[in-house]
Amino acid sequence: MSDDNPYEALSGEGDARWAFGTGFADPLAGVDTTVPAGVDGGDLAAYCLMLGDDALVMSHRLQEWCTRAPELEEEVALANIALDLLGQARLLLARAGQADGGGRSEDDLAFLRDAPGFRNVRLAEAANGDFARSMARLLVFAVWRLALLDRLAGSRDPVLAAVAAKGVKEVTYHRDYAAGWVVRLGDGTAYSRDRMREGLAAVWPLVAELFVPHEVELRLARAGVAVDPSELRAEFDAVLDQVLDAARLARPAAVAVEAGGRDGLHGVELDEVLSVMQSVARALPGGTW
Template identity: 75%
Template sequence: MPSSDDLHDPDTGNAYEALNEADDPRWAYGTGFADPLDGVDTRVPEGVDGADLAAYCLMLGDDALIMSHRLQEWCTRAPELEEEVALANIALDLLGHARLLLSRAGAADGSGRDEDTLAFLRDEGEFRNVRLAEVENGDFGQAVARLLIFATWRLALLGRLAGSRDPVLAAVAVKGLKEVAYHRDYAAGWVVRLGDGTPYSRKRVVEGLESVWPFVGELFIPHEVESRLAAAGAGVDPSDLREEFDAVLDQVLSAATLTRPVDAVTAAGGRSGVHTNAMAEILAEMQSVARAHPEATW
């Protein structure tokens, strides 16, 4: 598996550096420039199916996009201003990931669809995000419980994806590792604080964990696209992530004096376009302006 220093194409240079050339320190990664993949070699690596690569990028991009939307909904609602800022920054990080991944999807399948088309003009059944990202927001205890689960899983995924044969995926993963490590640590800190706090705070985080835990099993069920790309050295088999995920969760829950909820039997859903009722509500809000004015420029 190549390291981040090996992400080099003889014609265009280092993909990681190319993605950072336009980075503006005032913005989250991926949100400060017009074309996320400007100057980056987007050719599909030899031996990797372009349609599979595009589908995989949609999966990872949709995860980030929908989770970002849910976190954005905490603006003006978090317990303190500091937490509003923190959650908004995490949402911006994930929005940046989504921009890059959706743009990569449109380049990989040759369709030429841009990030806006993929985000705003697809129907519910065309989205491939895991259902954990879309379930309705509860209270703050549920928010940090879900973020802990999502970020722990995604951090394990990005750690392996940094060795992808696709230089764009590898570069996105290398950069995203630093951000998602913060997301995980932020959520873990709050889970420990709530779990080992007052009886009321403990009750809120316990109920939050129990409400999102039924969606955990889906995170580790490989879709056929994920399996094929993992075999081709471009993607990650999510079933390989469970051991690392469990080790981190056990450590956090132990510090929080909490016990792990009972695992539920979970079938794959979001990766195949099968979603909860909450997904339609998200898309109705997120896509309304773009669908009402499809030819508008901003």
């Protein structure tokens, strides 16, 4: 490799994977990937897809704020949060492809599935709206995911436990960042307060789905591998109430929209995400850079 060619130095040799950036090694290298005894590999793969798709789609939505955030500092912060989630997605999708024995790579799962094949909650795919709505969505997502990862750190699956242990530190920052903005906007001017109230109202119908357990989650929770999301609601409500109190905002009315994201039922918003996120991979199948 020539030292005077920075592109060759970055790309490495013989690595044909490109979608998450050329030069990455196997994200699961050095981690015990043995499926725990008594656990169905298909169930484990499906669960990893759920959590991985949540992170991947939410990461893409946050990336859409690059060049559009109110200040440069916020663009950097949101880009870093998006990168944290992208890192979690890499590990979880790689684990999904390995656990079910299908041989699919993280790239295959991220870029070669249609919307019905995705298992993310609908909160992740919802359109960004204005900055206040995005902060409301990020707060809800981060508080929920932090409660989940905190419990998942004790999973019998070594990959899930490792992802969760690292993710707790990352998502704690995500939560605190979003909470700071919700308080700043909610307890700010009359205009910012109205925008924050409307943002919460737009996001709130998507909250109920976060706590509806899927049969795969329940089976794996009984096996000590996954988390029953219904057990997270009390912690979620307590944290949200603290933030809303500080922001002088009332909890929106409990109205839920149709769920089903875990079963591949999505709105047009996910089609919009995938049309952008997968465009290069589908236009140049097997391409490298």
